[in-house]
Amino acid sequence: MSFDVERVRSEFPILATEMRGRPLTYLDSAASAQKPHVVIDAMSDFYRAHYANIHRGVYQLSAEATEQYEAVRTRVAHFIGARDSREIIFVRNATEAINLVARTWGEENIGEGDEIVLTVMEHHANIVPWQMLASRRGATIRVAEIDDTGVLDLEHLKSLLGPRTKLLAFTHVSNALGTINPVTELVSHARERGIVTLVDGAQAVPHQPVDVAALGCDFYVFSGHKVFGPTGAGVLHGRLERLEAMPPFLGGGDMIESVSFEGTTFAPVPQKFEAGTPDIASVIGFGAAIDYLDGIGMDEIAAYEHGLLSYATERLQKVPGLRIVGTAKEKAAVISFVLEEVHPHDIGTVLDGEGIALRAGHHCAQPLMKRMGVPATARASFTFYNTSDEIDRLVDALIKTTELFS
Amino acid sequence: MDDLRELYQETILGHNKKPRNFRVMEDASHEADGHNPLCGDEFTLYARVDTDGVLEDVTFRGSGCAISKASASLMTEHVKGKRLCEVHADFDRFHELVTSPPGEEPKLDGLGKLAVFAGVREYPMRVKCATLAWHALRAALEEGGKTAKTE
Numbered sequence: 001m002s003f004d005v006e007r008v009r010s011e012f013p014i015l016a017t018e019m020r021g022r023p024l025t026y027l028d029s030a031a032s033a034q035k036p037h038v039v040i041d042a043m044s045d046f047y048r049a050h051y052a053n054i055h056r057g058v059y060q061l062s063a064e065a066t067e068q069y070e071a072v073r074t075r076v077a078h079f080i081g082a083r084d085s086r087e088i089i090f091v092r093n094a095t096e097a098i099n100l101v102a103r104t105w106g107e108e109n110i111g112e113g114d115e116i117v118l119t120v121m122e123h124h125a126n127i128v129p130w131q132m133l134a135s136r137r138g139a140t141i142r143v144a145e146i147d148d149t150g151v152l153d154l155e156h157l158k159s160l161l162g163p164r165t166k167l168l169a170f171t172h173v174s175n176a177l178g179t180i181n182p183v184t185e186l187v188s189h190a191r192e193r194g195i196v197t198l199v200d201g202a203q204a205v206p207h208q209p210v211d212v213a214a215l216g217c218d219f220y221v222f223s224g225h226k227v228f229g230p231t232g233a234g235v236l237h238g239r240l241e242r243l244e245a246m247p248p249f250l251g252g253g254d255m256i257e258s259v260s261f262e263g264t265t266f267a268p269v270p271q272k273f274e275a276g277t278p279d280i281a282s283v284i285g286f287g288a289a290i291d292y293l294d295g296i297g298m299d300e301i302a303a304y305e306h307g308l309l310s311y312a313t314e315r316l317q318k319v320p321g322l323r324i325v326g327t328a329k330e331k332a333a334v335i336s337f338v339l340e341e342v343h344p345h346d347i348g349t350v351l352d353g354e355g356i357a358l359r360a361g362h363h364c365a366q367p368l369m370k371r372m373g374v375p376a377t378a379r380a381s382f383t384f385y386n387t388s389d390e391i392d393r394l395v396d397a398l399i400k401t402t403e404l405f406s
Numbered sequence: 407m408d409d410l411r412e413l414y415q416e417t418i419l420g421h422n423k424k425p426r427n428f429r430v431m432e433d434a435s436h437e438a439d440g441h442n443p444l445c446g447d448e449f450t451l452y453a454r455v456d457t458d459g460v461l462e463d464v465t466f467r468g469s470g471c472a473i474s475k476a477s478a479s480l481m482t483e484h485v486k487g488k489r490l491c492e493v494h495a496d497f498d499r500f501h502e503l504v505t506s507p508p509g510e511e512p513k514l515d516g517l518g519k520l521a522v523f524a525g526v527r528e529y530p531m532r533v534k535c536a537t538l539a540w541h542a543l544r545a546a547l548e549e550g551g552k553t554a555k556t557e
Contacts, residue, residue, distance in 0.1 A: 020409070341423075343471035345445040346414075349529060353410040361445050375446035375469060404414060405422075405472070 003304040008296070008385050011036045015385060022355025025390045030175055030203060030334055030381030031359050033228045035289070042288035043230060043281045053277055055254055069280055072287030073270070079290050080201075080220070081211030082237055089236040089243070089273045090283055094202040095125040097221035097236035098169075100273065101198055102129040104246045105219075106167075109196070112138035115164045117195075119144040119152055119181075120371050121174045124364040126200045130169060144170070146371065150177040150326035157186065161193055168197050172204035176363035176379065177326025177372075178309075178334030180204070187216045196242075202226055206383065207305055207332045209298040218242050228293065229286035232279035243269045250275040301384045305333040308382045312391045316380075319398045325377050333382035336363070339398065342405045344378040350404060351378075354397040412525035413532075414472065421476035426483055427465040440468075440542030442534055447474045451542040459490045461547075466539060473523075473532050478539030480519055490547060496520075497540050503527075504536045 009015050012034050017024050026034060052062040054069045070085075077085040091097045106129075110116065116130050120143050127141075134141050142165075144157035152170075161168065168190045173180050187197045198219040204210055205222040212220045219242070224233035238246075248255055248266050252275035257265040266272045293301070312335055316322055321340035339347055348360030359379045362369045369376060380394060431437075431452035440449045447470030454463045464482045469475075481500075485493045500520055503512055508527040526536045 343445070345447075345471035345532075345535065346473070349413065349532060350410055352529075369446070375448075404410070405419065 003300055003384070005304070005385065005387050009387075011038070011292075012385055013037055013040070019355045019357065020353055025354075025356040025393050027356060027358040027380040027382065027386065027390065027394065029206070029383040029386075030226070030379065032225050032231070033206060033383060034385065035228055035230065035285075036292050038292050039229060039285045039288045043285040046281050046284045051281070054280055055271070065280060068287075069278075069283055072283050072290075075287050075290050076235055079294065080205065080235075080237060081213045083213050084240055086269050087212075087237055087240050087243065089238065089270045090278055091234045091236050091273075092232055092279070093223040093225065093234035094200060094221045095129075095223075095234075097219075097234055098125055098198065098200070099129045100236055100249045101219050101221075101238075102133045104249050104273075105196070105242065106130075106133040107137070108247060110134070110137045110139045110166050113164060114139040114166045115142050115160075115162065116140070116167045116169065117142045117144060117157070117160045117165055119157065119170045120146055121150065121152070121177065121179065121365065121368050122169075122171055123175050123200065123202070124366070125202075126169055126171060126198075127367070130167075139166075140164075143367070146179075146368075148372075149328055150174065150179045150372070151328045152179070152181055154182070154186070158189055161190060161195055165190075165193070165195050168195050169200070170198075171200040171202075172210075173201075173207070173332045173334075174326065174365075174368070175203045175334070176336055176365040176368055176377065177328065178203075178331040178336070178381075179326060179328040180330040180332055182330075183215050183217065191216060203332060203334070208302045212237050224282065224286040224289065227286070227289055229289035230282040232282035233286040236273070240269065243273070248272050248275070252276045296384065304384050305382060308386055308388065308391065309333040309335070311388050312380065312382060312394075315391055315395045316398070319395060319402070321402055322398065325372050325374060334379060335381075336377040336379045338374055338377055339402060339405075342401055344376040346405070347378040347398070347401055350401045351394070351397050354393070354400070356394055356397055358394075409528065413529060415522045415525065417480070417519060417522045418472060418476040421479040422472035425466075425475055425479035427463075427486070428467065428479065429465050430467050431463060431465045434465075436546040438542045438546035440538045440545070442470070442474065442538050444534065445471060447471060447535060447538055449474070449478055449539055449542055451478075451539060451546050453543065453546050455490065455547070461485055461488055461490060461493055464543070466542075470538070471535050473526065473535040474538045477523065477536045480522075481539050481543065484518060484520055485543070493543070493547065497544055500540055501537060504533050 052065045054066040073088045074085045142160045145153045197217040199217045201222040220237040225231040255275040325336040344360035434452035436453040449468035452465045466478045504526045512524040514521045
């Protein structure tokens with residue numbers, strides 16, 4: 001494999017640290033990814049030498065800060081294949097992006113008796129905002145089923161799309177199971193019926209090339225902190241005509257054209273959706289993360305991670321009493337599992353003692369856990385800075401875990 | 407693994423595998439659910455208190471991690487037959503044990519076998535697991551039964 005993982009690892013300072021006296025084995029990038037030094041340096045440099053508020057000052061420093069901030073918008077647009085940088089709205093995270101759509105597009109377009117179709121594998125972030133909207137507007141949520149391997153039941157989903165369906169919102173990649181959904185097929189099926197689509201890309205963008213224009217969805221959301229950027233910067237991508245037709249989200253400075261007590265007019269997209277001073281430094285750091293990923297290449301990343309997934313799946317399957325939850329053919333590098341007789345929380349604690357960080361719990365996907373018949377799982381998620389050695393360490397620690405509890 | 411043995415002592419592992427008083431009580435005078443939404447632990451605590459204010463019997467059912475299950479099991483053994491005021495004092499002592507700073511010598515007076523939970527102090531994320539059954543018991547006894555949550 002030409003992919004130089006040791007070089008990559010050397011670019012992430014935290015990977016050289018220890019946890020509980022052991023070298024850190026970080027297998028929780030699906031929760032939040034670690035940051036390369038270029039991201040940390042970009043933010044630090046911005047605060048040290050270039051910081052000022054944006055879209056305001058007439059002085060040079062503010063103009064430069066604005067230029068840097070807006071340059072990230074253009075880079076993000078390019079990174080995810082958006083047709084126009086105005087289609088990129090900066091928010092805090094994917095959760096805020098979904099809430100923005102629910103509070104703006106949703107309030108204007110969802111009415112009494114309308115239906116919103118979701119899937120049972122959604123993260124709570126793509127459930128709760130719609131439930132809140134549905135209860136405000138008197139609409140109904142309908143839920144598409146999955147099979148026992150964690151694959152979406154496409155026929156069932158399509159059967160739910162009826163004359164009252166206004167929105168289909170679903171995840172690109174399941175955070176808890178790793179299942180990759182057929183976005184293009186589902187979006188085109190929905191669009192033919194005039195149904196608006198929102199795709200939760202939080203687990204897809206870090207792992208594979210994404211082209212929103214090709215996917216064809218109306219809205220695509222993701223978080224910067226899962227894409228090796230800082231916390232506090234996320235993206236709502238929306239089709240320009242959709243965004244232009246939507247009312248604003250938060251009101252305040254920066255999102256207006258002119259304000260008087262007789263009436264206020266709003267700024268054009270994207271400013272219309274970015275009220276107040278945003279997390280400027282995080283957006284700058286996020287830009288550095290995207291440059292970093294571009295430098296490696298998302299195709300190379302996807303190929304390397306696929307190798308890790310295959311190796312980890314093969315090795316984990318041989319751990320006595322271990323059952324992988326979510327065995328779709330099309331999967332991102334996420335493995336949820338349970339151990340006979342050992343609660344996921346205890347797995348998490350034993351592994352912590354071995355310096356291994358992984359997630360144990362319901363992964364903010366309680367309906368999915370219920371569907372899979374487990375109260376919780378342990379989840380190892382891999383990314384391009386993980387190695388096969390780390391997978392071996394995980395397997396050894398799991399064998400120790402089963403021995404401890406036997 | 408040595409640190410982990412401090413947490414997962416034989417007593418805890420044993421009670422996890424074979425929890426004591428692990429049954430529904432049909433004639434309970436008090437009952438409450440304990441729920442830890444973080445990890446999905448769910449227990450129901452049953453208690454029968456006699457007219458003199460003595461905890462005649464206490465049992466539990468449900469599912470959870472080793473720490474929460476063993477804690478519930480050991481708690482039932484510890485408090486059975488005690489007066490309610492003593493049970494409340496035990497709650498406070500146990501709570502202090504698992505939340506005291508790990509560097510300090512733990513206060514083990516009156517805790518008996520419950521002393522095995524001193525290891526939880528090294529794992530602040532697991533304190534809620536260790537105290538779940540205790541919260542449920544207190545909810546059952548004080549408020550006549552409702553869901554106790556650790557969040």
